[in-house]
Amino acid sequence: MLWSHPVSPGDRLIIRFTHSVDKTDVDEVIRVGKEELIIDSTVYQSFGAGLPSTLHDRETMKLEGGKMRIDHINRSQKSIDLFIGQVVANHKLVVDGKVIPLKKLSPPGTSVRLSVGRENLFSYLRRCLFSGGTLAFSE
Template sequence: MKFKKFMAFGIPLIIAFLLFFPYKHVIAFSYQDQGELVAYLPLKSEKNFQIKYTHSIHLTDVLESYRLSDKQIEQTELAYNDFAVGMPSNAEGEEVFEEKDGTYFIKNMKRNFTYIDLRVGQVRANHRLVYDEKTYALADFIKPGTWVRISSESISLWEQLKGVKISGR
């Protein structure tokens, strides 16, 4: 009798736990207005990543560097080649401004966010995620023009099955 009860209630409970318990730490890309997972990149031990894109006005690459914690994203550095519209001309507070070989850097940034909103470029931006020495074009995994929210999350097996895993091809 106990075995039948276990089979009726225990096994489904274990399966539900395995399916819905959030255990895998990822960089999550969700629809900004719905919170539904669009794509994710599983994290290894490395907690740093970068977003690289082509600036729409001066058409040079911009590289934003970030570090992840449990539920925070800390911007640590910004690198760019042109002071045109939308780019800072100096550092703030304890940040450090440097120029090296024609590239401008703002280092020692400690700007914390719970998420970053981003519209995946349709024309020039060519947004790329750089992680663990690999570069992933976001348009390969997320429809260009989509407004996504980037966050540090733990996701379940069920969410992994529903979302698009970002990986090398």
């Protein structure tokens, strides 16, 4: 385990990266479920390669503060795998207002997995003493 943090269902976090073409930030807003992560919304400045341009199901799109925002994505994931960008992406995790550059957890070009789960009391206490909680990045 590279990093962990205590969370509760309903908490939100952001995976932030720089778009390789537009060089603007993209925020993927993630909501914590019981034992899953739910992709809640995405925020970006302009349409570009790999960014959503169509809506699905109950998704809505609006212009907010000069940025596009797609809400109600509601895609449940047991885990989210990321390759830490080597050149432009500069992936970051934003939790409780704290910005954590992923390249400080693992070298650029490596993959990490973000997941959430419950722990038994012994594991939780051990993890809290050394690293903090149950939202976790692992290699």
